[in-house]
Amino acid sequence: MAAQQAMEGLRELAGAGLTAEKVFRRADELLRTLLEYDAVCWHSADPATGLVTSVLSDDLSLTEFETAVHLEVWADDVATFPAIRRSGVRAETLSRVTGGRPADSVRFREMIAPAGFGDELRAVFDAHGGMWGCAAFMRAADRGPFLAQQRELADLAARHLGNALRACHVPPVGADGRRETEPGGGPEDEGPAVVVLGPANRPLALSGPAEELLDRLADPSRTSLGVPTAFAVAAEQARRAARGLAVPQSKIRVQDSEGRWYVLHGSPLKGGSEGEVTVVAAPATPADAMPLYLSAYGLTAREQEVALLLVRGCDTRDVSRLLAMKPYTVQDHLKSVFAKAGVASRRELVARIMLGGGTA
Structure with a gap:
């Protein structure tokens, strides 16, 4: 009964109009007793790449968070977030994936065990x-590993939390049809922000509107980095790419506290000391932001294809031909797209996607 009530509570978060931080805090209230964990780190992510962009933890001291970021990007480890995502499940434990030998994990040896924990559930x-x-989620060493039913419960909870966090990224629209958080001018007037990071991902120099942007992208929890997590991850991705190693993408998308999307791109600093990286953060272009807004509105993959063709100026006949659909099927998709995006016409849909939530 308690598990069922918790799942219902998580399901309701998608319609509660909460920020990601509030979603995480409410999820903690609902899950801590059921999953029996002693500490948790919550993360927002770039929805396109899955790269971590923020951290929230009331349980852990993040005084060595640069080590955690480095391990997350560089370590050839088990049960990483990307590996879990590729596996087809939503939750995994170190104890299960290592066959009861969590010390096979480098992050267990270097961070989890020294902190006094005996198992991790991701x-x-x-x-x-x-x-x-x-x-x-971490459990104290003297409490034994996470149970199979707790991993299964976390898997179910993850589905609801995915929907809740997706809903957080839908820009609010005011009574006048404009985005409630949109100040005069808009992000396109800002220009890029440039941050130079040292080997430990602490800032060495700032230029452009960087200082103000760093405040808007700040993590809910204070870390040892001195910059938001997204900047540190972008820097580590750049260092990997410079070594000729594979990276998900060379850019990271992150949303600020006002609902605007930014694209971060890191590159090694030419002529600088070893390990120094420049991270440039620029307002997302419509091409960068459109897929994110379409996902945030909850459109299916097929509905996103239809919506993108509309943005490109296609009519029903064009969409029908390009996607090999019957015209009435296109119309059905359009009705669903309009309902999910909260618009009544193609013109409104195009304007809302292009303006990031606003309407013409």
């Missing part, structure tokens, strides 16, 4: 083709 929060967040 979950990824996917919804509508995007990974909107993830979490790592």
Whole structure:
């Protein structure tokens, strides 16, 4: 009964109009007793790549968070967030994936065990083709490993949390049809922000509107980095790419506290000391942001294809031909798209997607 009530509570979060931080805090209230964990790190993520972009933890001291970021990007480890996502499940434990030998994990040896924990349960929060967040739950060593039913419960909870976090990224629209958080001018007037990071991902220099942007992208929890997690991850991705190693993508998308999307791109600093990286953060272009808004509105993959063709100027006949659909099937998809995006016409849909929530 308690598990059923918790799942219902998580399901309701998708319609509660909460921020990601509030979703995480409410999820903690609902899940801590059921999963029996002693500490948790909650993370937002770039929905396109699944790369972590923020951290929230009231249980852990994040005084060595640069080590956690480095391990997350560089370590060839088990039960990583990307590995869990690829596996087809939403939750996994170190004890299960290592066959009862969690010390096979480098992050267990270097961070989890020294902190006094004996097992880790990780979950990824996917919804509508995007990974909107993830979490790592830790249990004290003297309490034994997570149970199979707790992993299964976390898997179910992750589905609801994916939908709740997706809903967080839908820009609010005011009574006048404009985005409630949109100040005069808009992000396109800002220009790029540039941050130079040292080997430990602490800032060495700032230029452009960087200082103000860093405040808006700040993590809910204070870390040892001195910059938001997204900047540190972008820097580590750049260092990997410079070594000729595979990276999910060279850019990371992150949403600020006002609902605007930014694209972060890191590159090694030419002429600088070893390990120094420049991270450039620029307002997302419509091409960068459109797929994110379409996912945030909860559109299916097919509905997103229809919506993108409309943005490109296609009419029903064009969409029918390009997607090999009957015209009435296209119309059915359009009705669903309009309902989910809260618009009544193609013109409104195009304007809302292009303006990031506003209407013409």
